[in-house]
Amino acid sequence: MLRKIRIAVSVSTAILLTIYIIDFAGIMPSWFGFLAKIQFIPALLSVNIVVLVALIIATLVFGRIYCSSVCPLGLYQDVVTYISRLVHKKKRFRFRKALTVMRWSFVIAAVVAFLSGLTILVGLLDPYSSYARFAVHILKPAYQAGNNLAELIFTQFDNHTFYKVGIYLISVVSLATTIVITAFVGYLAWVNGRIYCNSICPVGTVLGFISKASLFKIRINEDACNSCGACGRTCKASCIDTKNHKIDASRCINCFDCLDVCSTSAINYNYSFRLPIKNRKKVVNASRRRFMMAVGVTGVAATKLMAEKVPFTGNTSVVRKTPITPPGSLSLDHFSQKCTSCHLCVSKCPSNIIKPAFLEYGVGGMLQPTLNFDNDFCNYDCTICSDVCPTGALLPLTKDSKHTNQMGQVQFVMNDCIVFTDETSCGACSEHCPTQAVHMVDYKNDLTIPEIDTSICVGCGGCEFICPATPRKAIFVEGISKHKTIKLIKEKVEEVKVDDFGF
Amino acid sequence: MDRRIFLRALALTGATFSFKDSGAMSVLSQSGVSTKSGKPYDLVAVMGGEPAEMFKKAIAELGGIGKFVKKGQVVVVKPNIGWDKGPEMAANTNPQLVGEIVKQCFNAGAKEVKVFDHTCNEWRNCYSNSGIEDAVKKAGGKMIPANEDSYYREVPLPKGVKLKKTKVHEDILDCDVWINVPVLKNHGGAKMSIAMKNHMGIVWDRRFFHANDLQQCIADVCTLDKAAVLHVVDAYRLMKNNGPQGKSEADAVMSKGLFISQDIVAVDTAATTFFNNVRAMPLESVGHLAKAEALNLGTMKISELNVKRIKL
Numbered sequence: 001m002l003r004k005i006r007i008a009v010s011v012s013t014a015i016l017l018t019i020y021i022i023d024f025a026g027i028m029p030s031w032f033g034f035l036a037k038i039q040f041i042p043a044l045l046s047v048n049i050v051v052l053v054a055l056i057i058a059t060l061v062f063g064r065i066y067c068s069s070v071c072p073l074g075l076y077q078d079v080v081t082y083i084s085r086l087v088h089k090k091k092r093f094r095f096r097k098a099l100t101v102m103r104w105s106f107v108i109a110a111v112v113a114f115l116s117g118l119t120i121l122v123g124l125l126d127p128y129s130s131y132a133r134f135a136v137h138i139l140k141p142a143y144q145a146g147n148n149l150a151e152l153i154f155t156q157f158d159n160h161t162f163y164k165v166g167i168y169l170i171s172v173v174s175l176a177t178t179i180v181i182t183a184f185v186g187y188l189a190w191v192n193g194r195i196y197c198n199s200i201c202p203v204g205t206v207l208g209f210i211s212k213a214s215l216f217k218i219r220i221n222e223d224a225c226n227s228c229g230a231c232g233r234t235c236k237a238s239c240i241d242t243k244n245h246k247i248d249a250s251r252c253i254n255c256f257d258c259l260d261v262c263s264t265s266a267i268n269y270n271y272s273f274r275l276p277i278k279n280r281k282k283v284v285n286a287s288r289r290r291f292m293m294a295v296g297v298t299g300v301a302a303t304k305l306m307a308e309k310v311p312f313t314g315n316t317s318v319v320r321k322t323p324i325t326p327p328g329s330l331s332l333d334h335f336s337q338k339c340t341s342c343h344l345c346v347s348k349c350p351s352n353i354i355k356p357a358f359l360e361y362g363v364g365g366m367l368q369p370t371l372n373f374d375n376d377f378c379n380y381d382c383t384i385c386s387d388v389c390p391t392g393a394l395l396p397l398t399k400d401s402k403h404t405n406q407m408g409q410v411q412f413v414m415n416d417c418i419v420f421t422d423e424t425s426c427g428a429c430s431e432h433c434p435t436q437a438v439h440m441v442d443y444k445n446d447l448t449i450p451e452i453d454t455s456i457c458v459g460c461g462g463c464e465f466i467c468p469a470t471p472r473k474a475i476f477v478e479g480i481s482k483h484k485t486i487k488l489i490k491e492k493v494e495e496v497k498v499d500d501f502g503f
Numbered sequence: 504m505d506r507r508i509f510l511r512a513l514a515l516t517g518a519t520f521s522f523k524d525s526g527a528m529s530v531l532s533q534s535g536v537s538t539k540s541g542k543p544y545d546l547v548a549v550m551g552g553e554p555a556e557m558f559k560k561a562i563a564e565l566g567g568i569g570k571f572v573k574k575g576q577v578v579v580v581k582p583n584i585g586w587d588k589g590p591e592m593a594a595n596t597n598p599q600l601v602g603e604i605v606k607q608c609f610n611a612g613a614k615e616v617k618v619f620d621h622t623c624n625e626w627r628n629c630y631s632n633s634g635i636e637d638a639v640k641k642a643g644g645k646m647i648p649a650n651e652d653s654y655y656r657e658v659p660l661p662k663g664v665k666l667k668k669t670k671v672h673e674d675i676l677d678c679d680v681w682i683n684v685p686v687l688k689n690h691g692g693a694k695m696s697i698a699m700k701n702h703m704g705i706v707w708d709r710r711f712f713h714a715n716d717l718q719q720c721i722a723d724v725c726t727l728d729k730a731a732v733l734h735v736v737d738a739y740r741l742m743k744n745n746g747p748q749g750k751s752e753a754d755a756v757m758s759k760g761l762f763i764s765q766d767i768v769a770v771d772t773a774a775t776t777f778f779n780n781v782r783a784m785p786l787e788s789v790g791h792l793a794k795a796e797a798l799n800l801g802t803m804k805i806s807e808l809n810v811k812r813i814k815l
Contacts, residue, residue: 026627158615163648350625379625381587424716425790427692428709432623436745440691446788448691466623468714491753496743496781498758501548501812503776503805 002269003256006068014075021132021347022140024165025147036344036390039128040066040203045338046392056210063211063218067197067204067253073127074253076134076182077189077196081236084190092233093193095241098248103198103205105295110202114337118364123340125202128390130181132342137178140347141167168375170346171356174367193236198251208250217272218252218259220245224266231258231267318464322479323360324371324408327378328386328394331482332361338393341367345385345394351376353461354385371407373461373477378407380434380460403434406484408459408477410437412452416474419449429475432462435488438475450475456486545808546764546773552815554739555603557761561735562607564811565763571732574612576679580604580644581731583686583701584620584635586748587628593740593755594748595633596686600737600761602638604682609643616644617674620704623748626650647674655707662798663723665715670707676729683731683767687738687760687774689746692717694789695778696747697771698734699725718790725767725800736762736774743781756781768792768801769808776805 017035020028036042043051055066067074085091106125113121123129144167151162169175188196197204220231222245232242235258239251258267322332326345329335346354346369355372357365371378383402386394397405418426429450430438437457440448450463457477464476547564549557562568572578582596590598601618608616618639622629626648630636636646648654655670675681685701692713693700702724703709712720738760745754760777764770772792778784786792786803796803 160645160647164651164653166651350628376625379587379628381628382625418714422714422716425692425694425718426713427690427717428713430691431747434748434750436750439745446694446790466710466713468710468712470714491751493753494756496756496758498756498760498777498780499550500780501550501760501773501777502780503548503773503810 003260006065006254006256009069010075010078013070014072017072018135018139021135021344022143024140024144024347030384030387033388033390036128036132036342036388038070039126039390040071040207041122041126041128041340042342042390042392045122045340046390048392055207059207059210060213061215063214063216063249063252063254064204064207065254066207067194068255071127071203072131072135073185073201074194074197076131077185077194078236078255080186080189081193093235093238095232095235095243096238098239098251099199102200103208106200107202107205108295117337119337119339120341120364120366120368123342123367124177124181125200126340126342127197127201127203129340129342130178130185132344132347133174133178134182136343136347137170137175138182166352168352170343170352171358171367173358174341174343174356177367193238194253194255195238197253198237198239204253205250211252212249214249215271216269217249218247218254218256218267218269219272220247221266221268224264226264226266228263230261230263234258234261318373318473318476320360320477320479322481323357324459324461324477324479325483326354326369326371326385326394327383327402327405327407327483328389328397329407329483330395332479333481335393336361336365336368338391339368340391340393341369342390343367343369344388344390345369348384348388350382350384351379353378371461373465375465377432377461377465378459380458401485403458404486404488406458406480406486408457408461408479409454410452410457410459410463410475411478412438412450412475413472414449414474416469416472417449418469418474419443419447420474421469423447426468428466428468429463432466434458434460434462435486438463456488458486543809544811545766546762546769546805547811547813548773548777549761549763549813550815551759552761554597554600554737554761557739557759557815558600558603558607558735558763560813560815561761561763564813565733567611568604568607569611571682572608572611572613572680575614576612577615577617577677578608578613579674579678579681580608580616580618580639580684581675581681581701581705582618582620582635582684582737583688583696583704584629584633585623585704587622587624587632588749589632590634591740591752591755592749593686593688593742594746595629595635596684596737597739598634598638600735600739601635601684602642604684604735605639605642605644608682616642617647617678618644619647619649619672619674621649621672621707621709622704649704652707658727660723660726662726664719664794664798666712666720666723669711669724671727671729672705672707675705680732681729683734685734685736686740686742687736687758687778688742688749689744689778689782689784691746693721693791695771695775695784697736697774698731698767699771699791699795700747702727719794721791722794722798722800725795726798731767732765734762734764734767734770736760736770738762738774738777741778741781766801766808768795768803769805770801771795772803773805773810 020032229242232240239248325335354369356367357370383397386397430440435456437453441451443449459477467473467475547561549561582601586594588594605616657670659668685698688696690696740755741758743756
């Protein structure tokens with residue numbers, strides 16, 4: 001029963017979250033975003049106390065149910081393991097010793113990386129972010145291809161329920177990273193079940209540590225046990241020591257698979273009165289401590305070095321001195337510290353202008369999203385990216401605060417402008433400018449030429465996107481390291497009376 | 504026979520029938536006839552009413568929508584839905600007007616009425632926030648996407664000066680007739696955005712226009728063989744400044760006007776002249792007008808036309 005509940009909860013959580021991430025047509029109501037916000041690392045980074053306390057209490061009471069039922073990467077591994085068992089009918093798991101040093105090394109690495117401004121490593125280790133990238137870069141294109149196929153079929157019958165969507169390779173680095181992580185985790189799951197969760201995943205380690213003290217635990221009743229070992233063979237976390245009738249609570253992910261295979265009902269999930277770790281002898285291993293300390297210090301130094309910005313000239317048509325961070329990110333510093341590169345904003349942006357960075361932010365900011373106006377620009381009224389961000393890297397904006405949020409500043413190079421070079425009308429930039437920070441002023445021969453006012457520019461990139469000048473855009477947006485608030489002058493509505501045709 | 508040839512044949516057949524029915528050699532020479540004198544009107548201008556009401560009056564003066572839309576035809580109504588703005592901003596065509604036109608097309612027996620625009624902002628937001636999607640669906644029409652390159656087909660424009668070919672939305676090319684329903688706006692680059700400028704919403708690559716003499720390209724695209732059978736200029740609200748997008752409601756003027764004609768140059772000239780009521784805009788400065796006249800797309804000499812003026 002418990003196992004069935006676990007499967008139902010984890011499957012529905014993962015499926016709903018996946019649909020939410022890959023949904024480009026707005027089918028899923030936006031409140032489904034809570035599924036991303038209840039994930040551990042996002043809640044930690046956004047200092048979402050409610051979620052954090054809830055997750056910790058849940059772990060203290062029930063054990064690692066987060067890992068079995070909430071974490072989407074957990075379900076991904078379970079699916080892989082399930083398939084591997086279908087293929088290898090005789091597949092058996094066996095108890096292994098906990099890889100304690102390894103587990104905690106990853107936790108330390110993640111903390112050190114975070115503190116030294118290398119959030120990328122946190123993002124690579126966070127199971128939610130890894131899964132979200134898998135959904136964005138692998139599942140979504142497949143979903144879009146399916147949609148386009150449906151569009152093709154339905155449109156033949158004059159049904160316009162579906163519309164074509166462009167399927168683009170968002171970023172080579174992101175796709176490669178995603179494939180590597182997905183394949184790596186998948187391989188581990190195929191061979192060893194949940195070994196990723198119990199030796200690499202920092203969330204698994206921390207929650208595992210907490211769950212040692214959990215009230216409810218799976219235990220073996222030695223009196224009823226006939227030592228058949230079935231539970232140990234089915235345990236994908238390899239945490240049941242059937243010889244000694246012990247279960248390592250720190251690695252048990254509460255999948256409840258063992259409960260269903262026990263023929264004597266000797267293994268149970270029940271309430272415990274004893275507090276664990278009572279009679280254990282404290283062994284202080286000085287050499288190990290020194291080692292860990294050295295690892296930590298080296299890590300900080302190395303990551304600090306990596307986080308140094310490397311000036312980058314990419315292959316985009318506009319080379320910015322400072323990359324543009326998405327709306328609501330406050331500043332380059334805030335953003336780079338909080339973003340785990342889950343790419344939810346990348347997927348949700350209706351204009352598809354949020355792209356994972358390559359080296360724009362330096363090596364340490366690889367994969368963190370930046371704005372790219374090659375194919376579209378930021379919609380003045382849209383606040384979706386800041387609404388969906390689960391880690392607090394982008395803080396929510398209202399429509400009004402979005403209107404006055406400056407994330408970049410327009411730059412105009414008159415010598416490259418069509419009006420200057422060709423002496424023909426254009427004005428495409430001003431046409432797209434929501435605040436008229438780019439406006440047209442009289443030039444010569446009835447022509448108008450753009451004039452800019454950076455103080456009221458929001459940095460939406462409309463001008464840059466549409467500028468037809470080649471090979472260099474005559475107008476573009478330069479990033480700013482701290483977002484600003486612009487002052488918009490409210491214009492009075494004039495009463496104009498029109499009572500004649502004029503011809 | 505492949506699909507394209509079939510559809511082209513279908514479209515051509517439809518077009519041929521529409522010529523014959525109106526008893527004229529070319530679409531451009533189709534004209535409404537005054538119910539009293541029997542003299543055809545070249546242009547009808549209405550003032551002082553609500554959008555749907557003004558259209559009803561105007562189209563009646565041209566002999567009713569049935570002169571342009573026949574039973575069983577597939578009709579495209581092409582408003583300006585370029586921006587993610589509400590009707591009060593005058594950035595898009597008035598939704599009530601679009602709804603009324605769709606309704607009348609069905610009354611005339613249209614089999615299907617499709618509405619689209621190649622928008623500047625995110626297309627789904629533009630469709631819904633302009634109010635046009637709602638109005639069209641209520642009237643029984645369909646909103647068609649125009650957000651992807653693959654909805655467009657390249658057509659030659661042999662009469663064009665700078666623009667020799669361009670990709671046009673397949674529904675314009677495949678429909679029987681289409682009706683052009685722009686809104687009257689100031690425009691930072693083209694000076695005015697009316698019926699001719701509205702053609703930039705049926706093409707895919709607009710950057711080419713801007714990069715290769717915008718005013719000439721606007722005139723050139725109107726040489727498209729498949730011309731709209733009717734141009735209905737919405738001037739219920741016009742955009743006085745900061746067009747074509749507008750900054751705030753302060754840029755919109757409640758002018759309660761409507762202009763309808765088959766002559767695209769005449770209707771744009773009339774609307775620009777009307778625009779001079781709120782802001783000086785010499786006709787010479789709106790370069791595409793004279794350029795289109797030079798391409799024989801119509802006339803700027805309103806005084807030589809038979810114009811019906813109605814004040815409500």
